Amino acid sequence: VSFAARVEPQGSVMLVAFEGELDMATEAPAREALAVAEATSPGVLVVDLRDLAFMDSTGLKLVLEAELRSRAGGWGFAVVRGDGMVRRLLRVTRLEDRFPVVDDPGQVPLTRLA
Amino acid sequence: VITRSRVRDPDALRRLARLPAGATAATLGDGRVAGRSPGTLRPCGSTTASRSRRTARPCRSASSAPLGSGEGVLLYTDGILDARVAGGRVLGEARLAAVVREHPGDAPARVIAPCATRSPATAATSASSRSARATVRSCPVPGNSRPVEPYLSLELPPDARAPSRARHAMAGLDGLLGPAYPDVALLVSELVTNGVRHADTAPEAPLRIAVRLADDRVRVEVSDQGEGFDHGPLPPDPTRAGGWGLRLVDEIADAWGVDRAQGTTVWFEIARAS
Numbered sequence: 001v002s003f004a005a006r007v008e009p010q011g012s013v014m015l016v017a018f019e020g021e022l023d024m025a026t027e028a029p030a031r032e033a034l035a036v037a038e039a040t041s042p043g044v045l046v047v048d049l050r051d052l053a054f055m056d057s058t059g060l061k062l063v064l065e066a067e068l069r070s071r072a073g074g075w076g077f078a079v080v081r082g083d084g085m086v087r088r089l090l091r092v093t094r095l096e097d098r099f100p101v102v103d104d105p106g107q108v109p110l111t112r113l114a
Numbered sequence: 115v116i117t118r119s120r121v122r123d124p125d126a127l128r129r130l131a132r133l134p135a136g137a138t139a140a141t142l143g144d145g146r147v148a149g150r151s152p153g154t155l156r157p158c159g160s161t162t163a164s165r166s167r168r169t170a171r172p173c174r175s176a177s178s179a180p181l182g183s184g185e186g187v188l189l190y191t192d193g194i195l196d197a198r199v200a201g202g203r204v205l206g207e208a209r210l211a212a213v214v215r216e217h218p219g220d221a222p223a224r225v226i227a228p229c230a231t232r233s234p235a236t237a238a239t240s241a242s243s244r245s246a247r248a249t250v251r252s253c254p255v256p257g258n259s260r261p262v263e264p265y266l267s268l269e270l271p272p273d274a275r276a277p278s279r280a281r282h283a284m285a286g287l288d289g290l291l292g293p294a295y296p297d298v299a300l301l302v303s304e305l306v307t308n309g310v311r312h313a314d315t316a317p318e319a320p321l322r323i324a325v326r327l328a329d330d331r332v333r334v335e336v337s338d339q340g341e342g343f344d345h346g347p348l349p350p351d352p353t354r355a356g357g358w359g360l361r362l363v364d365e366i367a368d369a370w371g372v373d374r375a376q377g378t379t380v381w382f383e384i385a386r387a388s
Contacts, residue, residue, distance in 0.1 A: 001278040021281075024307050025274040054281065056303040057358035085296050092365045093358060 005033035012043030019051035022059040044076030269320035272313035305336035
């Protein structure tokens with residue numbers, strides 16, 4: 001299963017970008033990338049899902065767990081959605097209402113969320 | 115009846131034809147079991163007009179009819195159809211169907227609400243028919259139709275690579291499924307993931323995946339030899355991150371269910387462009 005995760009500091013934003021297919025086979029490296037980013041105690045953690053060719057509920061769970069940790073840790077959190085399936089997943093589950101979901105990392109609010 | 119599986123198909127309600135008052139036979143099912151008793155229940159000692167005489171009915175009559183493959187049993191009372199809604203109108207089958215269509219996810223509550231002013235029994239006696247009946251009817255269940263030969267079937271070891279292997283096996287169906295393909299691939303991934311997670315009772319047994327194509331829909335079955343699991347979708351809980359798999363199935367599939375005849379089979383159906 002092809003998958004890659006990239007952790008990339010961009011000012012106060014810590015970007016975690018996933019690429020390929022995110023399911024139970026690739027859950028571990030995705031989780032590890034999130035842990036690496038969170039260990040820096042970022043201003044805002046941005047999870048970029050645009051380059052995912054596929055994601056199922058395993059990915060949803062990872063994103064939701066990261067969002068819960070952001071609340072506990074006091075950093076901002078946002079998701080960059082892709083087109084197609086990932087966008088549909090976020091809409092069907094109504095997670096768009098739960099945290100900021102943007103089309104481009106430039107749209108992420110750069111302040112810490114309360 | 116109109117509870118668990120969402121009745122998105124308005125014809126499902128039309129097939130659920132109402133028995134005329136006093137019907138005695140040939141109305142159970144859609145002709146397959148014609149001639150058998152419709153299983154009409156009447157209160158003990160009630161009487162029914164029969165031609166010019168009034169005859170006492172037994173407390174209840176029992177009848178049996180074999181269910182064919184893909185048939186289900188619908189239970190309903192005319193107390194619902196005869197209930198009066200706002201404006202004094204009798205609800206009736208057409209309005210009931212409209213209510214169900216409008217509220218596919220919460221039909222029972224929405225149906226009951228306009229009927230709540232009168233109990234079903236009261237509503238029935240005030241409507242055209244004289245007695246409330248509990249009617250048993252066999253009919254094709256939407257989403258549980260006659261099985262057709264699998265278009266594609268495969269067996270996979272229940273490991274972490276199984277979901278992607280199942281998805282990639284589906285990739286050849288892309289053209290056949292049209293716009294439904296991404297949803298089918300997602301739900302296959304969800305059910306196979308569940309199968310892998312719950313395969314611990316039989317780690318050597320393969321997961322079996324069958325894809326069946328009908329003109330108007332695709333049906334996918336994922337079977338394992340495990341003991342199964344609680345298969346209700348979890349209610350939304352903002353403090354819990356997991357439990358989304360079956361909720362996605364519930365949100366996206368037109369119908370789904372669990373069959374525990376041999377091991378555990380979870381199936382779903384999605385409409386496809388014909």
